[in-house]
Amino acid sequence: MSGAQRAELERRLAQHVDAGDTAARDAVAHVLATTYGAAALPALLRASVHDRNDDGGSLQLDVLELFKAWPAEASAQILACVASDDPGLRRVGVWGLSVIDWSRRHELLPLVVEAGLDADPRVRAEAMGALGSIFGADDPRARAVLTAGVRDPDAGVRCAAVQGLYQWRDEEVTALLVARAGDADRAVRFWTAWALSRRPGGQAALERLAADRDAEVSAAAHEVMALDRCASGASGHRGP
Known part of the structure; x- marks a missing residue:
């Protein structure tokens, strides 16, 4: 398919996301993923800002398949999300850090710790979840952010921090x-x-x-x- 066709598919994907049409969203996302591979990641990650597939759809599965097939490109896109001015993309980026390569967790931990201090509570909550799971491992930096998180003014952050502290006894x-x-x-x-x-x-x-x-x-x-x-x-x- 041509670049113009890809742009049209990305436009349709954004429309379906805005309309909350998860079935159409997933169908278009799947075509993008299977046709364009790593080049489809930016559009699929943007779509993930509004719906991380808690509804059981296939968007996240397609994203994970792209992460697996193109790890270098996936890492670059995730790091771009983490550094984005858009808090929704930063949240997706923190999630991505948790799944791209667990062997790099010590290298990536400072980014998650920083996200735990983000101005946006949704990003902080995402970071608390990551610090309480793959990025915890009794690391004192993770513990410090989580213990601060239980006093966060946002209830969602406090919920995530409480769950994350379970591993410390x-x-x-x-x-x-x-x-x-x-x-x-x-x-x-x-x-x-x-x-x-x-x-x-x-x-x-x-x-x-x-x-x-x-x-x-x-x-x-x-x-x-x-x-x-x-x-x-x-x-x-x-x-x-």
Whole structure:
């Protein structure tokens, strides 16, 4: 296909994204990906700003296939997203850093740490998720950003930070999570209940959350407490 045809497909892709037509979006994105390969990445990454495929569509799968087939080009595009003036593209860039090449996580970590201090809360939340997973690995820089994140003014960032801190099991982190049991945002309290699972010193906070005014928060705390009791009973069992 010619450059003009590619431009027309990219224009249609943008239209479908703006209209929220995920089926048409995915169809055009797939044609672009299979026809133009790495050259289609900028358009597909722009489309990913508005929909990271939480709806189960194929856009993200096509992007991942392009990452796999053209790693050098993918890395260049992701780094361009991270450095973009558009916060939506920066968010996509942080996600991309998490999937392009896990062997480079120590090299890429400073970019994710910087994103955790971004002016846009969506970018900060994305960074918290990355720091709590592939970029965590007990790195003190990741921990520092996450511990600051639990006090972020944005509830979405606090949610992501609470989830990200789950891997650290020491008393300092437990104290931070216990404090979040009184957070004004119900989603933060919900994820705090799960993050307090099997933590010495977190039982009292779980009991408060079990009595929370929000039914989903209360149910989560009750489930965590039940799972903790089962795990404790199993670990204490001594068979014949």
